[in-house]
Amino acid sequence: MKIGTDKANKLRELIDSGPRRIVIVTHTNPDGDAIGSSLAWGELLESKGHDVTCVVPNRYPSFLDWMPGIEQLKIFKYDEDGSTAQKISEAEIIFCLDFNQITRLERLSDAIKDNETAQVVLIDHHLNPSAGFDLIFSYPDSSSTSFLVYELIEQLEGTTAITKRMGENLYVGMMTDTGNFAFSNLTPELFRAVASLVEKGVDVAAIHSNVYNSFTEDRLRLLGFALNKMETFRAGDVGVAYIALKESELRRFRFQPGDSEGFVNFPLTVRTLDVSASFIENKKFIRISLRSRGDVDVSKFANKYFDGGGHKNASGGKSFMSMAETIAHFRRSALEYFGEGVSVESSPRQTTEFPG
């Protein structure tokens, strides 16, 4: 996508106007795109002489540990000495990357709102950004925020400004948010961007292995357990699957943040399933992830029934009900929304027989 000249100029003015105190924030449970886009954008701003602090609300999954510059990230949850809060309160510019509502940052939201003088700039690819930003770069057709950052840098500075380190971080976001280049919005421009990152020396195979082949044995066993628990039903023409994991079950597998990342995608490898949901319980609430294929829209569904949102084929939300109530609400809602109220039988509970 082409970024409007007016807006690009405003951004250029902002980042070309002498050294500034800049904070970059991204969403709770940061993923490869959140971290990759933040680190790359941060490195570009640092190269222009700014004082940059990248902040995440809580910890990132361990399979991202190797990302260049990740050791500089401030985890707001562990800001015991208040130094990160101070950086936020003193910031002249705050960039919000890969999310569209400041309220999604939980406790970090207040710290940002308390700084009333900073220019707050959104760079994101989710639908329907909320109000409250001074400058908005919202491109829902972009497959990742990392690709959007690539295009912003290309337009503002030219691709020569992108270093190999930045390229590695951007590639992680492009790869993970597209499910390794398998989902939607796979444009020629995206592959041209990837080609240019490869020219800079980005090692695609090494990054793939770092991200996808670095799980713990506990995580793999939890995946097996989760898939075995999967339930399916039909809502009219739409095949629906869900996976529910209670806190006690997660504890059995020594659950670490990020361990359930991607679980929700597996049911869609079944030809007859069109919608997949996962319900992952923590101490405070149940985190809901939704995926769909084709024209089936889970973003509106998440918004209507779970106060959430996201993209047409990948969305999420929260539930403060019990697991049983959440599942009952989900089943009713799916029947109403996808099946127009047609009641259908649940599939019998599968028990898996292992050979031998």
Ligand code: 5GP
């Ligand atoms: P995930 O399932 O990977 O956590 O989230 C999938 C997509 O849905 C992401 O793009 C994410 O931003 C969005 N999403 C997840 N949870 C929420 C939520 O509670 N509210 C909104 N508005 N979007 C969400």
Ligand code: MN
């Ligand atoms: Mn993203």
